[in-house]
Amino acid sequence: MAQATDNRTIVPRSVGRYLAQVAIVSAAQFGAGRLGDVLQTINNGGIGPVWPASGIALGALLLWGYSVWPGIAAGAFLLASLSPLPHRAAAVYAAGTTLAALLAAFLLRRIAKFDHSLSHLRDALGLVVLGAFGSSVVSASIGVSALYAAHIRGWSGFGSAWLIYWLGDSTGVLLITPVMLTFPDLLRIRSWFRIPEFVAGLFLLTVVCFIIFGDLPLIPIRLHILAFAVLPFVIGAAIRFGVSGAGLATLLIALIATIETAFGSGPFATNTPLMNAVLLDVFFGVVSVTGLTLAAVCEERERAEREREQLAREQAAMEARLRLATIVESSDDAIISKDLDGVIVSWNAAAQHIFAFTEAEAVGQPITILIPPELWDEENKILQRLRAGGRIEHLETIRVAKTGKRVDVSLTISPIKDAAGRVVGASKIARDITERKRADEALRKSEERFQLATQAGRMFAYEWDATTDVVGRSAESAQILGINEAAHITGEQVLTMVHPHDRERLMVAVAALSPEKPYLQISYRMVRPDGTVIWVERNSRAHFDEQGRMLRIIGMVADITERKRVEEALKKSEEKFSKAFRESPMALTLTSAKDHRYLDVNETFEQLTGWLRDEVIGRTPFDIGIWVDPSQRVEFVKQLLSGDVIRNLEVRYRCKDGTERFGLGSAELIEIANEPCILSVIADISDRKRAEKALSGMSRKLIEAQEQERTRIARDLHDDVAQRLALLAIELERVQQNLPDSVSELCTRIDTIRKQSAQISIDVQTMSHELHSSKLDYLGIVAAMKGFCKEFGEQQKVEIDFRSHDLPTPLSPEISLCLFRVLQEALHNAAKHSGVAHFEVQLWGTSDEIHLAVNDLGGGFDTETAMHGSGLGLTSMQERLRFVNGELSINSQLERGTTVHARIPFSSSSDSARAAG
Numbered sequence: 001m002a003q004a005t006d007n008r009t010i011v012p013r014s015v016g017r018y019l020a021q022v023a024i025v026s027a028a029q030f031g032a033g034r035l036g037d038v039l040q041t042i043n044n045g046g047i048g049p050v051w052p053a054s055g056i057a058l059g060a061l062l063l064w065g066y067s068v069w070p071g072i073a074a075g076a077f078l079l080a081s082l083s084p085l086p087h088r089a090a091a092v093y094a095a096g097t098t099l100a101a102l103l104a105a106f107l108l109r110r111i112a113k114f115d116h117s118l119s120h121l122r123d124a125l126g127l128v129v130l131g132a133f134g135s136s137v138v139s140a141s142i143g144v145s146a147l148y149a150a151h152i153r154g155w156s157g158f159g160s161a162w163l164i165y166w167l168g169d170s171t172g173v174l175l176i177t178p179v180m181l182t183f184p185d186l187l188r189i190r191s192w193f194r195i196p197e198f199v200a201g202l203f204l205l206t207v208v209c210f211i212i213f214g215d216l217p218l219i220p221i222r223l224h225i226l227a228f229a230v231l232p233f234v235i236g237a238a239i240r241f242g243v244s245g246a247g248l249a250t251l252l253i254a255l256i257a258t259i260e261t262a263f264g265s266g267p268f269a270t271n272t273p274l275m276n277a278v279l280l281d282v283f284f285g286v287v288s289v290t291g292l293t294l295a296a297v298c299e300e301r302e303r304a305e306r307e308r309e310q311l312a313r314e315q316a317a318m319e320a321r322l323r324l325a326t327i328v329e330s331s332d333d334a335i336i337s338k339d340l341d342g343v344i345v346s347w348n349a350a351a352q353h354i355f356a357f358t359e360a361e362a363v364g365q366p367i368t369i370l371i372p373p374e375l376w377d378e379e380n381k382i383l384q385r386l387r388a389g390g391r392i393e394h395l396e397t398i399r400v401a402k403t404g405k406r407v408d409v410s411l412t413i414s415p416i417k418d419a420a421g422r423v424v425g426a427s428k429i430a431r432d433i434t435e436r437k438r439a440d441e442a443l444r445k446s447e448e449r450f451q452l453a454t455q456a457g458r459m460f461a462y463e464w465d466a467t468t469d470v471v472g473r474s475a476e477s478a479q480i481l482g483i484n485e486a487a488h489i490t491g492e493q494v495l496t497m498v499h500p501h502d503r504e505r506l507m508v509a510v511a512a513l514s515p516e517k518p519y520l521q522i523s524y525r526m527v528r529p530d531g532t533v534i535w536v537e538r539n540s541r542a543h544f545d546e547q548g549r550m551l552r553i554i555g556m557v558a559d560i561t562e563r564k565r566v567e568e569a570l571k572k573s574e575e576k577f578s579k580a581f582r583e584s585p586m587a588l589t590l591t592s593a594k595d596h597r598y599l600d601v602n603e604t605f606e607q608l609t610g611w612l613r614d615e616v617i618g619r620t621p622f623d624i625g626i627w628v629d630p631s632q633r634v635e636f637v638k639q640l641l642s643g644d645v646i647r648n649l650e651v652r653y654r655c656k657d658g659t660e661r662f663g664l665g666s667a668e669l670i671e672i673a674n675e676p677c678i679l680s681v682i683a684d685i686s687d688r689k690r691a692e693k694a695l696s697g698m699s700r701k702l703i704e705a706q707e708q709e710r711t712r713i714a715r716d717l718h719d720d721v722a723q724r725l726a727l728l729a730i731e732l733e734r735v736q737q738n739l740p741d742s743v744s745e746l747c748t749r750i751d752t753i754r755k756q757s758a759q760i761s762i763d764v765q766t767m768s769h770e771l772h773s774s775k776l777d778y779l780g781i782v783a784a785m786k787g788f789c790k791e792f793g794e795q796q797k798v799e800i801d802f803r804s805h806d807l808p809t810p811l812s813p814e815i816s817l818c819l820f821r822v823l824q825e826a827l828h829n830a831a832k833h834s835g836v837a838h839f840e841v842q843l844w845g846t847s848d849e850i851h852l853a854v855n856d857l858g859g860g861f862d863t864e865t866a867m868h869g870s871g872l873g874l875t876s877m878q879e880r881l882r883f884v885n886g887e888l889s890i891n892s893q894l895e896r897g898t899t900v901h902a903r904i905p906f907s908s909s910s911d912s913a914r915a916a917g
């Protein structure tokens with residue numbers, strides 16, 4: 001049979017564990033109660049000033065759930081049965097103890113949303129107010145009534161007994177429960193230097209406690225006035241070791257102080273037993289509340305620091321992604337990502353240029369739209385390899401553009417992995433190698449022709465006799481010239497085969513030969529008998545007699561027809577390069593590596609700099625002053641000449657009109673006509689630099705605002721909370737030194753001290769609300785805003801009229817927090833600058849938007865000046881709204897008031913309910 005308790009089910013196999021928990025709780029409850037009874041000297045009528053059993057009961061319920069209540073009841077009943085109480089009164093006492101613990105656990109979970117770690121100020125204050133002082137009212141009322149009904153009357157009357165009972169149970173919760181809940185945190189300390197630090201701190205605290213509370217005979221002076229000297233140890237433990245350290249330190253202080261007081265030593269053993277008990281409980285309460293709240297505040301601060309660091313890391317990651325996106329978009333290679341099903345996920349501009357598909361047309365389509373059908377099997381093999389975590393580099397294959405054109409590409413494909421290391425997709429870089437393939441093919445064919453020409457005798461030797469005009473030639477000439485190998489041929493016949501347009505040039509070149517200049521190298525066309533035209537290159541040497549008359553010419557004739565064709569193709573390629581150079585979207589410059597002179601610039605350079613091509617050709621960058629830092633130009637030229645390639649060099653350049661801009665440049669050394677030249681590519685990044693500067697300015701403002709807020713919190717803690725705690729300690733000392741004559745006067749002064757302590761707690765809670773509103777999380781935007789307006793009005797002594805209507809619900813946490821922060825900032829600004837004491841706040845919803853308006857009839861201000869000022873208020877409101885796609889408008893007129901209006905779009909898949917504010 002299963003039993004449901006605390007939203008959990010105890011199944012048969014866990015009954016043993018459940019019974020063990022109940023037994024442990026019962027034994028702990030009984031043992032803690034017996035420990036409270038041991039100190040008889042400060043125990044009157046069964047009522048002691050410190051009752052650890054109450055802390056055990058609440059801690060057990062918070063750790064193991066409501067189901068262990070029988071253990072609490074059994075332990076309490078057994079403890080009461082061993083006292084003079086009759087069984088019926090013992091049962092009432094056990095019921096009161098159990099009911100108080102159950103009520104405390106219920107209130108903490110339902111109202112305070114209690115977290116066992118006590119890492120929020122909300123948790124610490126909930127434990128103090130609800131778990132300790134609140135629930136102890138029940139146990140004190142039932143317990144004292146049961147004792148007095150059984151004629152066991154402690155202290156000096158029902159009121160005094162109830163007060164000691166209530167303070168004892170409250171102190172037990174404050175001392176025991178935090179240690180039970182957070183003790184595992186101490187066991188997780190692994191740093192080698194923190195464990196000795198913790199042990200040394202406890203040892204030193206023990207020594208100080210014995211000195212202050214023990215009235216040691218070695219020290220003749222009684223140090224009772226220094227009772228609160230242990231408070232810095234608790235504060236140090238809270239800061240260094242959190243709630244667990246502060247709780248253990250407080251428990252150690254309470255243990256030593258209670259024992260020494262029981263033996264008649266220390267500052268709490270010098271008055272009447274009632275006064276000693278009350279002062280002891282108040283002392284424990286102040287020390288415990290201080291340690292708990294301070295540890296919770298420190299933990300919240302550390303969490304805020306961690307969140308800020310996480311935000312900074314995310315911001316850096318976002319900047320890295322933006323830089324990567326810029327690189328991807330500016331790349332000349334197609335960069336495509338796809339999932340493991342082969343569906344295209346991303347598509348850059350170069351991919352659109354190469355394959356003609358726009359991003360909208362490609363994303364979401366299968367990658368096979370780019371693959372010829374006969375190569376689909378190749379894609380399947382690629383996907384299999386990627387799923388196994390493999391990588392593919394420089395795979396040369398064919399892809400198909402939107403127009404059906406086949407494109408030769410070189411693929412590099414890498415797997416994309418998620419945070420767990422699983423392959424979730426692939427990144428593909430496709431480089432268009434069509435032109436390279438064509439050039440390679442042309443070169444291959446040319447090499448083949450050259451090889452065939454060599455093998456087939458594409459050059460021949462000849463000798464021309466000037467006297468007989470006979471031309472002797474090698475056998476290879478027959479194939480090259482297309483004539484019979486055995487045919488007799490003369491110089492005149494060869495001359496008739498020369499192309500008419502080149503014949504006269506050849507004749508002039510031959511006539512110009514002399515003994516001083518006997519060598520001839522010339523290219524010309526020849527017409528074969530079948531009408532085909534070939535190009536030949538003639539290299540020869542003329543021989544002369546002693547009188548200078550030409551005797552013969554000997555040389556080689558090579559068929560260079562293919563070379564001429566390649567040169568023609570190269571010329572056309574250079575023309576294409578020149579066109580691409582001119583029309584490139586980036587600024588391109590060609591300069592001499594020797595003297596820095598401009599050889600050429602393109603139209604983009606003219607547009608960016610304002611300098612025309614004719615104005616810069618022949619001049620240097622130093623002449624026109626285009627480099628803001630000329631030494632940077634000299635340095636990168638040295639790098640290029642040493643063999644380096646410049647990539648992504650950030651430069652500042654000056655336009656013709658004197659304005660300065662930023663560029664991202666790359667350069668490499670090329671050779672033109674055997675002269676080293678520098679080809680530079682510059683992308684203008686001025687807009688990006690301005691954006692980065694704006695982002696940097698915003699980050700600086702955020703850091704300054706954070707530091708100002710830290711300074712304010714530190715000042716408030718030092719000048720307000722710390723001073724008031726010190727005054728509270730002085731007041732306690734006065735009570736101790738000037739003990740009132742009557743119990744009523746004592747109660748009055750104790751009530752005053754309690755109110756001061758409660759006010760300090762309320763002020764600390766208010767400070768926490770400034771940092772984060774718990775009402776916003778638990779009660780919603782309307783209640784949070786209404787509460788803030790009320791608190792703000794009381795603090796600033798102003799009147800705030802808050803109204804809300806037609807709000808769609810529920811609102812997302814992001815929208816709620818954004819509107820709440822805008823309200824805070826707007827009211828602070830209005831109270832500080834408007835000069836009036838009445839403000840109107842309206843929160844309402846329409847069918848598609850949520851509106852917040854903050855109105856005042858004050859002096860107004862110049863909105864344009866304020867928006868561009870150095871303050872962070874208006875900027876922070878704009879930035880917050882921008883993150884939820886909202887807008888901020890400010891209407892302000894001098895002496896006519898100001899209206900701050902925020903709107904955030906709201907959409908829902910279903911009809912939204914309406915909440916009346």
